[in-house]
Amino acid sequence: MESDSLGEMAVPAGALYGIQTLRAVYNFPITGVRISHYPEFVKALAAIKKAAAMANERMDLLDSTRAKAIREACDLLLAGKHRGHFRVDVIQGGAGTSSNMNANEVIANLALEILGRKRGDYAFLHPNNHVNLSQSTNDVYPSAIRLTLITMGQALHKAMGRLSAAFDAKATEFAHVIKIGRTQMQDAVPMTLGQEFKAWAVMVEEDRQRLLEALDLVREINLGGTAIGTGINAPPEYAPLVVAILNQVSGQRMVLAENLVEATQDAGAYVQFSGVLKRTAVKLSKICNDLRLLSSGPRCGLGEIRLPKMAPGSSIMPGKVNPVIPEVVNQIAFQVIGSDLTVTMAAEAGQLELNAMEPVLAHNLFNSLMLLRRGCVVLAEKCVKGIEADEEQCRRYVEQSLGLATALCPQVGYDMAAKVAQHAARTGATVRGAARELLGWDEARLEDVLDPRHMLRPSEPRREYVCFTPERLDDCEGVDGKE
Template sequence: MSEYRTERDSLGEMRVPAEAYYGIQTLRAMENFHITGITMAHYPRFITALAHVKHAAARANASLGLLDESKARAIARACEEVASGLLRDQFVVDVLQGGAGTSANMNANEVICNRALEMMGHQRGQYEFLHPLNDVNMSQSTNDVYPSALNIALILDLRELIDAMEHLRKAFWRKGQEFADVIKMGRTQLQDAVPMTLGQEFSAWAVTIGEDVQRVDEAEDLIFEINMGATAIGTGLNSHPDYTRTVTEKLVEITTLKLVSSPDLVEATQDTGAYVQLSGVLKRVAVKLSKICNDLRLLSSGPRCGLNEINLPPMQPGSSIMPGKVNPVIPEVVNQVAFAVIGLDVTVSMASEAGQLELNVMEPVIALSLFQTINMLRRACLTLADKCVSGITANRERCRELVENSIGLVTALNPHIGYEKSAEIAKEALRTGGSVYDIVLEKGYLSREELEDILKPENMVRPRYVLGR
C-alpha cells in the first residue's frame, strides 16, 4: 500500500497520508492553523455532536429521496462509530481557525466519508463512490452544522457542570448543618457586625450556589434552539422544503434532546446572543465562587495571627523557606479559575459583537471560550467540594471568644437603651479595652439579668420580639 494518496480540491492537489481518515481540506487546515495546539480531539463531545448532525442529515436526506439508501446507511454507521469515540485522533484541526468553522466541518465530513467508504468495501479517498461534500455534507453548510453541533456539545457539557455545582452545594449544606450551633461574629466592611452561626454562613453559600444552578438551567434553555436547514445564510438554499423539519426530528431522535428549530433561520444564523447570555451566567458563577473562596481564606487566616475561625484541610506544604506553613491552595486555584472565566467572557462578548451581516465568523473562539469556561468551572466545583469544603473543621472556642470580646454586641442593645447610649458604650469599650457587658453594668443602664438575656449570643442569631416595641 502506498504511503500517501493524492487528493484534489479547487486549489489543486496534495498528498494525504494513506492511513489518514481525514482528507485534503483537513490537511490544508492543519498547515494553516498552528494557533493553540489544541485540536478538536480535545473536545470529544463536540466531535460526537458533529457526528450526530451528520447522521441526522443523512437520514433526513434519505427519507426525502435525495440520498441513496445504501450511502445513507454507511454514513449513519460511520457516524455512530465516531459518536462512540472511535477515530477521535483523526480530528486534527486546531479549534481556533478562520472560516467560521469550515475546517471543523470538513474534518468531520472527510473522516465520516472515508470510514463509510471502508464499510462499503472501498478504499479511503475513492470519493467517486461516496463524496464528503456531495453526500456527507448534502443539504448542509458549515453555517448551520457548526452552531448546531456546538449547541448540542454545550448542552452535554452544561449537564456535567450542573452536577458538579450540585455536588458543591450539598457539601456546603452539610457543613451548614454540622456548624449550626457554632456561634461566631458576623462582619461587614471587614469590621465586627453582629453575631451569627457558622452554620448560617455555610448554608448561605449553599443557597447562593443553588441559585446559580437555576440560572445555568435557564441559560441552557436558549441553547436548545438550532438552525439546521439554514444552509449558508438562513434561506435554506440547496435543501428540500421539508428538510429543516425532517433533520430536526431526526436529530431529536438521535440525541434524545429537546432540540427545536429556530422560527427565523436567517436571524438564527447570524445571532450569537444565546452564547453571550450563557457566558454571562457562567461568569456570574465564577464571580460568586471566587467571593466564597475569598471568605474561606479570610476565615481560615492565621493560624495564630488571623481570624482562625475555621481550619481548611492541609493539602500540601506551603513554602520552600517557611517550615510548617500551609496555604489555602484550593480556594486560591478556584480564585484563579474565576479570573480566567471573566477574561473568557470578555472574549465571547467581543467575538459576538464582531459578527457582520448574515454570519458571525468568530464562532470558533466563542466555542473554545465556552468549552474552556465550562470545563474549568466543573473541575473547580468538584475540587473545592472534595479537597476543601468536605474537610473543613470549626474552631468553636475561638469563634465564641471573638463574639464575647466583640464591640459588635452593642448592636443588640439599641432597642433597649437607644442608639446614643449604645454608641457611647462602644466608644468606651474601644478606648479602654473593657467589655460591653461590664460597661453597661457600671453605668446602670440595664440589670444583670436583662443584660445576660439580651447579650446571650444564641438570642442574637435570629429575629426576636422586643417587648414594648
C-alpha cells in the same frame, strides 16, 4: 494524494481526515488546542451528520447503502472512537468550515472502510456530496456548538449541585457554632457558621437555576438553513425533519428557529449564556475569598475554620500550608470572567448574514464550562467536605466583639449603645463589662440581653426606659430622653 479546488496534497496514509483538514492544520497553528479537546463537540458534529444522513435517506436523496455506512461511522464517533483524527485548531478562520470538513472527511473515510473500500475513494462516497448533503458549515457548525453547550451545561449543572450539597451539609454540621459576622471587614453582629455556609449553598443553587434558563436559550438552532438561512440546496421538509431526528439521536431537546436567516447571524444567546457563566464565576470567587479569609492563620489570622491540608505550602517556610483549592478556583473564575469579554466581542463582530468569529466564541464558552465544572467538583470534594470549625476561636471572637452592643439598641437607644461600645473599645473591656459599668445592670439582665443566641434571628424588640444614676449622667450627654 488528495486534491481540492486549490491543488493536491499528500495526506498521511494512516489518517482518517483528508486534504481540507490538513490545510487547516497547516494554516492555523494557533493555540495548540484541537477540537478533539472537547469530546462533546466531536460527538455533537457526529450526531448532526447522522441525523442528516437519516433525513436524506428518508427523502430519497441518499441511497440506503451510503446512508447506513455514514450512520455507522457516526456511531463510532458517538462512542468516543477516532477522536484523535480531529486535528483542527479550535481557533480558525473560515467560520468553522475547517471543523465541519474535518468531520465530513473522517466520517467519509470511516464509512468507506465500513463498505470495504479504501480511504480516499471519494468517487464512491464523498465528504461533501454525501456526508455534507443538504448542509452547510453555517448551519452545522453553530448547531453543533449549541448542542455541545447543552451537554456541557448539563454537566456543569450537576457539578454545581454537588458543590451546593456540600455547603448545605456543612451548614447543618455547623448550625450550633456561633461566630461574629463581619461587614466591610469589620465586626458586625453574631451569626452561626451554619448560616454562613447556608448562604453559600443558596448562592450556588441560585446560579444553577440561571444556568437552566440560559440553556433553554441555546436550544434554538438553525439546522436546515444551510448557507445564510434561506435553505438553499435542501428540500423544504428537510429542516424540521433533521431537527426531529437529531433530538432522537442526541437525546436532547433542540428547537428549530422560527427565522433561520436571523438565527444564522444572531449570537445573542451566546452572550446571555456567557453572562451566566461569568455570574457563576464571580460568586465562586467571592466564596473562595471568604474561605481563605476565614481560614487565615493558623495563629495570626481569623482562623475560624480549618481547610483540609492538601500540600506543603512553601519551599522555604517549613510547616506552612496554603489554601490551594480556593486559590485554583479563584484563578478559574478570573479565566471565565475574561472569556466573557471575548465572547461579547466575538458576538458583536458578525457582519451581515453570518458571524465568522464563532470559533473563538465556541472555544471560550467550552473552556469556561469545562473549567467551572472541574472547579466545582474539586472545591466540593477536596475542600468543602473536609472543612472543620474552630469553635473555641469563634466563641472567643464573639465575646470580644463590639458588635454585641447592637443588642442594646432596643433597650437604651442607639446613642447610649454606641457609648457602651466606645467605652469598651477605649478601655479594652468587653461589651458585657462596659454595659455592667455604664448601665448598672445585674448579671441576669446582661446574660439575657447580650446572649448571642438571641441575635441570630428576628425577634420582637423589648424597648424600655432606662434610669441612670446621677454620677453616670455625664456619660450620657447627648442621649435622647436624658431627662
